[in-house]
Amino acid sequence: MTSCKECDCEIPIEEEMPDIGEVLVCPACGAEHEVISTDPIKLEVIEEEK
Numbered sequence: 001m002t003s004c005k006e007c008d009c010e011i012p013i014e015e016e017m018p019d020i021g022e023v024l025v026c027p028a029c030g031a032e033h034e035v036i037s038t039d040p041i042k043l044e045v046i047e048e049e050k
């Protein structure tokens with residue numbers, strides 16, 4: 001189970017084992033998370049720099 005670091009909602013993962021570096025987008029708040037580990041799955045928020 002993976003949850004959004006920004007809003008704590010669940011992020012659905014289509015693939016059973018996503019690739020490292022894959023970007024998953026939270027459906028609730030739109031925050032982008034990069035897969036930094038796959039076993040177990042760990043996500044890191046991609047902070048937008050402007």
Ligand SMILES: [Zn+2]
Pocket residue numbers: 004005006007008009026027028029030031
């Ligand atoms: Zn979110």
